[in-house]
Each structure stands twice: as C-alpha cells, then as structure tokens.
Amino acid sequence: MGAQDHDEDDGFSVELRLAGHDTRAEATLAYVLHPDLKSVRTRRLPEHGLAEAVALAAALPGLEMVGAEIVRLPKMQPGMLFGSGKVAELGARMKALDVGLVLIDGPVTPVQQRNLEKEWGVKLLDRTGLILEIFADRALTREGVLQVELAALSYQRTRLVRAWTHLERQRGGLGFVGGPGETQIESDRRAIDDQVVRIKRQLDKVAKTRELHRAARRKVPFPLVALVGYTNAGKSTLFNRITGADVLAKDMLFATLDPTMRGMELPDGRKVILSDTVGFISELPTQLVAAFRATLEEVLEADLILHVRDISHPESSEQAADVRDILTSLGVRAETPQFEIWNKLDLVDDTARAALEAQADKSARIFALSSVTGHGVQTLLDAISQAFEVTRSSEELHLDFAMGRAHAWLHAEGVIENEVLTDTGWTLHVRWTERQAKAFAAV
Structure with missing residues (x-):
C-alpha cells in the first residue's frame, strides 16, 4: 500500500x-x-x-x-x-x-x-x-x-x-x-x-x-480554485496544463489520489491557488467518503469550483449527476460559483465538437476544451480572471504603532489610497475586497 x-x-x-x-x-x-x-x-x-x-x-x-x-x-x-x-x-x-x-x-x-x-x-x-x-x-x-x-x-x-x-x-x-x-x-x-x-x-x-495551512492561506488573500470531477475526467492533465506541474496524469481510473495544490498567475496578473482532488465515482464507498472528508475540505473552502467532465464519455451526463450528488453530500454551499469544463474535446468528431462549442458559447459558465491540446484553455483562464473581478469598498482605519505588522501587510497588499501619520500611529484610507478585509482581521 x-x-x-x-x-x-x-x-x-x-x-x-x-x-x-x-x-x-x-x-x-x-x-x-x-x-x-x-x-x-x-x-x-x-x-x-x-x-x-x-x-x-x-x-x-x-x-x-x-x-x-x-x-x-x-x-x-x-x-x-x-x-x-x-x-x-x-x-x-x-x-x-x-x-x-x-x-x-x-x-x-x-x-x-x-x-x-x-x-x-x-x-x-x-x-x-x-x-x-x-x-x-x-x-x-x-x-x-x-x-x-x-x-x-x-x-x-x-x-x-x-x-x-x-x-x-x-x-x-x-x-x-x-x-x-x-x-x-x-x-x-x-x-x-x-x-x-x-x-x-x-x-x-x-x-x-x-x-494551519488553510489559516495561513487566508492571511494571504489568494482565491482558491478547486478541480473536481468524475475519475479519469482529465483533471490532472488540466491541472498540469495551466500550472506547469507534473502531477501523475494517466488514462486510468483514480490516477490521482493525494491532493495537490499549486499557486498560479492568471492572465491579468492575479494570483490564485489551484487544487487538484481525488476523482469521484458512482457508488463511492461510504467508508472512503468519510475517510477522505478532511482532504475534500479543500473543496468546501473553494472560492470557485471547476467541475471537469469527460465530454467524450457516453455517460458524461450521468457522471456529472453523480459528482453533483457527492458535492451536495459533502456540504458544498449552493452559492459557491461553479464552472463546468467539457474536457477531452479532442476525442469527439468534428461535427460533435462544433455543436458542443456552440452550446458552451451560449453559457457563461460552460467551457469546452481539450487539456491535452490546450484548445480552449485560454478562454477558461480569462473567465477565471473575470470571476474574481470583485467589488471593492473604501474604509478608514486607525492603527497605533504597536500594529506595525498589520500596517506592513496593508502596504504589501497595495490597498492603501491615503496615509496620515499621527501622534499615536497611522490614519489610513484603504480600498479593498471583502476577502482582503477578512484576511486583514486575521493578521
């Protein structure tokens, strides 16, 4: 073993x-x-x-x-x-x-x-x-x-x-x-x-x-993107394609068992953490769901879930339904944004490929691609970037000199619009995202 x-x-x-x-x-x-x-x-x-x-x-x-x-x-x-x-x-x-x-x-x-x-x-x-x-x-x-x-x-x-x-x-x-x-x-x-x-x-x-690792990541407000899907849907190949990693990727059920995480930079320069997870399967043993729950908690923490489907499989829809059932049983929040990735486009014939791409083009949350050839991957990356174009709010903060670490963190994040030195510390006007505000509270 x-x-x-x-x-x-x-x-x-x-x-x-x-x-x-x-x-x-x-x-x-x-x-x-x-x-x-x-x-x-x-x-x-x-x-x-x-x-x-x-x-x-x-x-x-x-x-x-x-x-x-x-x-x-x-x-x-x-x-x-x-x-x-x-x-x-x-x-x-x-x-x-x-x-x-x-x-x-x-x-x-x-x-x-x-x-x-x-x-x-x-x-x-x-x-x-x-x-x-x-x-x-x-x-x-x-x-x-x-x-x-x-x-x-x-x-x-x-x-x-x-x-x-x-x-x-x-x-x-x-x-x-x-x-x-x-x-x-x-x-x-x-x-x-x-x-x-x-x-x-x-x-x-x-x-x-x-x-502890998750808590440390929360302090560095990089969004977490989780890859999920039926086993052998091509998650690891896609993971390798967009991160440059070398995770084992084979045409085999359960080629990936242990989760892998990598930091990556999106086209707009934004940094995110991408997580590759164990594949799901119909009638997944309850013992395994319970045992691997801690590993799958990364999915629960995700800011965006990429549901990877083998669109060339004759029962792709049934597999997708099984994945959705398992995500629900794990307690994934309904409000967590999800993209559906129609992978292995290179394995379908030209007519079917054109139809699938036309169907995907009509939805803002479906992306038809091939993680092997790279076709369609750039469109997905652009969409992930846009998904994290979040609303920013302005706020005034008062920090005393004892809060030097928090002060340095704000500078590192680039959220300070105006800063005034006072007798006791700093008065700051910041413009930040909700995620950054939460991360600041944990500094």
Missing part, C-alpha cells in the same frame, strides 16, 4: 491484498461480473457499468483480465446472490478459465462472499473492496495511507463472518485465518476498534496541520 510510515505503537496495520499475497508479485487471473438487478433502477446502462468495472480492475496492478459479463438478476438471492443454476454455470466458466479472483460490481454481503468463494474456489471482491484495493495501491502520502487504512478497517469490521485474507500479520498481528469463532470475532473487532482510534488520532494531527 503506497509508502507506509507507521507509529511504533501500531499493533498491526491493514494491508489490502488479493488472494492473500502482493498483487504486484504475480498476475492473478480475474473475471468481472456486473449484476443487473431488474428491481433496482440506476442512471446507467448495464453495458456502461460493466465497462467501468473492467476499467476499475485494469487500474489495479497484478491482474490479468480473462473475461467480463453482465448477469441479469430477477431478484437477489440472500445466500449466494445468484440463483443456483447461474452459480453452477459461472462456476464451470471460472474453473475452465482457471480464474483466481472474481470481481462483482456491486455490494456483496459477507455471507454471499463466503459462500461464493467456497462454491467457486476463488477469492472474491465486491465494488467497495476493489476501490479500496486501488486506493491502497495509490496512496503515497502519510495522510493518504492513513485515510485508506481507516476506510479499510471500517469495511473489514463488517466482514468478520468469514476468514480474513486481507489482514496480514505484522509484528504480532492478529492472523485472521481458519474461520474465527464468536469469541475470536469479538476479539478481532476490539483490536480493529483500537486500531481505528490510533489512526483517527494520527489523522487528527494531520488535519490540524492542514487547518
């Missing part, structure tokens, strides 16, 4: 591993199943759901895909998810292909997981487990590793009904093997709870550091 850096008192740590070994050591033959439950209405076509599940699997190293299919389900069976006939049919296929791992694109209960693993002789992961595996592989920073561990523990705690292969022994760890009994399950649960407390304590320290 990325770069780990555990405290000395950690009794054990979570390692998400497929089939009980490091997925990067050897290839595991994998098969993807996308259940299509007739009684459940979703935004997406099952074919697109399957394609996304395959892309998720492809994002995890060490897997060799040998097949994928949609499984129509009249109703969900509590014991094995699928009916007995379908279980036997799929089992024969798994055996013929020598499948070692089955990925089910949807929720699977612990009982269903245990029964299917026993019936098919494979390891099985549901959608949540797969996304956790990907995040475990991608986490690089201390905070990212801790957040994934916290999410994994929350997920694993609910699955003590079966023998664990995901939690490995480390320095006298618990060794979850062989089907623990009730007493062992309770012991394991307590151990997990202890580890959760430790991780939360460490994350609290990280969160305090992050808040």
Whole structure:
C-alpha cells in the first residue's frame, strides 16, 4: 500500500491484498461480473457499468483480465446472490478459465462472499473492496495511507463472518485465518476498534496541520480554485496544463489520489491557488467518503469550483449527476460559483465538437476544451480572471504603532489610497475586497 510510515505503537496495520499475497508479485487471473438487478433502477446502462468495472480492475496492478459479463438478476438471492443454476454455470466458466479472483460490481454481503468463494474456489471482491484495493495501491502520502487504512478497517469490521485474507500479520498481528469463532470475532473487532482510534488520532494531527495551512492561506488573500470531477475526467492533465506541474496524469481510473495544490498567475496578473482532488465515482464507498472528508475540505473552502467532465464519455451526463450528488453530500454551499469544463474535446468528431462549442458559447459558465491540446484553455483562464473581478469598498482605519505588522501587510497588499501619520500611529484610507478585509482581521 503506497509508502507506509507507521507509529511504533501500531499493533498491526491493514494491508489490502488479493488472494492473500502482493498483487504486484504475480498476475492473478480475474473475471468481472456486473449484476443487473431488474428491481433496482440506476442512471446507467448495464453495458456502461460493466465497462467501468473492467476499467476499475485494469487500474489495479497484478491482474490479468480473462473475461467480463453482465448477469441479469430477477431478484437477489440472500445466500449466494445468484440463483443456483447461474452459480453452477459461472462456476464451470471460472474453473475452465482457471480464474483466481472474481470481481462483482456491486455490494456483496459477507455471507454471499463466503459462500461464493467456497462454491467457486476463488477469492472474491465486491465494488467497495476493489476501490479500496486501488486506493491502497495509490496512496503515497502519510495522510493518504492513513485515510485508506481507516476506510479499510471500517469495511473489514463488517466482514468478520468469514476468514480474513486481507489482514496480514505484522509484528504480532492478529492472523485472521481458519474461520474465527464468536469469541475470536469479538476479539478481532476490539483490536480493529483500537486500531481505528490510533489512526483517527494520527489523522487528527494531520488535519490540524492542514487547518494551519488553510489559516495561513487566508492571511494571504489568494482565491482558491478547486478541480473536481468524475475519475479519469482529465483533471490532472488540466491541472498540469495551466500550472506547469507534473502531477501523475494517466488514462486510468483514480490516477490521482493525494491532493495537490499549486499557486498560479492568471492572465491579468492575479494570483490564485489551484487544487487538484481525488476523482469521484458512482457508488463511492461510504467508508472512503468519510475517510477522505478532511482532504475534500479543500473543496468546501473553494472560492470557485471547476467541475471537469469527460465530454467524450457516453455517460458524461450521468457522471456529472453523480459528482453533483457527492458535492451536495459533502456540504458544498449552493452559492459557491461553479464552472463546468467539457474536457477531452479532442476525442469527439468534428461535427460533435462544433455543436458542443456552440452550446458552451451560449453559457457563461460552460467551457469546452481539450487539456491535452490546450484548445480552449485560454478562454477558461480569462473567465477565471473575470470571476474574481470583485467589488471593492473604501474604509478608514486607525492603527497605533504597536500594529506595525498589520500596517506592513496593508502596504504589501497595495490597498492603501491615503496615509496620515499621527501622534499615536497611522490614519489610513484603504480600498479593498471583502476577502482582503477578512484576511486583514486575521493578521
């Protein structure tokens, strides 16, 4: 799992591993199943759901895909998810292909997981487990590793009904093997709870550091612009294009996990801070939303949100709806300005491109562009500059000589229109933005 850096008192740590070994050591033959439950209405076509599940699997190293299919389900069976006939049919296929791992694109209960693993002789992961595996592989920073561990523990705690292969022994760890009994399950649960407390304590320290950084940024009144969007929408490529950074940008789900921030100068000379965030996805595990909430707080603080969409994707509208739902659940204020970025324009044909650009031109908040070629990016930057052309107000301030730091700050900001030296300090006439006034109060 990325770069780990555990405290000395950690009794054990979570390692998400497929089939009980490091997925990067050897290839595991994998098969993807996308259940299509007739009684459940979703935004997406099952074919697109399957394609996304395959892309998720492809994002995890060490897997060799040998097949994928949609499984129509009249109703969900509590014991094995699928009916007995379908279980036997799929089992024969798994055996013929020598499948070692089955990925089910949807929720699977612990009982269903245990029964299917026993019936098919494979390891099985549901959608949540797969996304956790990907995040475990991608986490690089201390905070990212801790957040994934916290999410994994929350997920694993609910699955003590079966023998664990995901939690490995480390320095006298618990060794979850062989089907623990009730007493062992309770012991394991307590151990997990202890580890959760430790991780939360460490994350609290990280969160305090992050808040100190935010407080420092508030004193320097640079607007914060946050990039959000569905995973693989091209956020990191756009981030690199307009900041000159070298954030990992691949045609892969969840290529970016740890947030990145860069200062940049807009065409009019104004400085802003641009933040690249983890991509969203439909049915994002609740454990991950909770664990990464501190990271996503940058979005809550944003003065402008850039919602990046892969406009070439057949379900771009459905993906955008998922992103809006997650932003709402995070508590993003309705009044926070948002631009919609129709990215990957280079991947659509000429006719569609012309239509999209014409549609975007009719809106002041939609921008059609290609972050790969740079087409349309300058128009976006100009619009961001205009978005921060805010109203300035005039005010008279009286500062005594003890407030030299505040006096210097006002000069550095260039907001002083007139200044008179008095016996006790300075009388100043300033013209500033609301943001500058708030930042001054914190100096």
